[in-house]
Amino acid sequence: MATGKRQFRDMEDDVKQKISQSLKNRGKSSEHAQKISDSMKRYWKTVPPKPKPSDEESSGVI
Incomplete structure (x- = not known):
């Protein structure tokens, strides 16, 4: 019965390649x-900046 609809979740690799x-x-x-850009801007606002090492930590002074 060929209805043209997917019967299973998995696809053959050659079918995936053709779609790709x-x-x-x-x-x-x-x-x-623009929506992708706005979304990425929102995402990067939630990621904190990498902390910079202070002079005390880098000199080994406790």
Whole structure:
């Protein structure tokens, strides 16, 4: 019974490769690119900056 619908979750590797190739070099709409940008800006605001070593720690003085 070939309905064209997926029967199982797993796909053959050659099918995955064909899908991957068809999606390569596809552009994103300006709206989609802006949403990605906004999302990444929100994400990076939650990541704290790397602490800089202070002079006391780097000189070995306790």
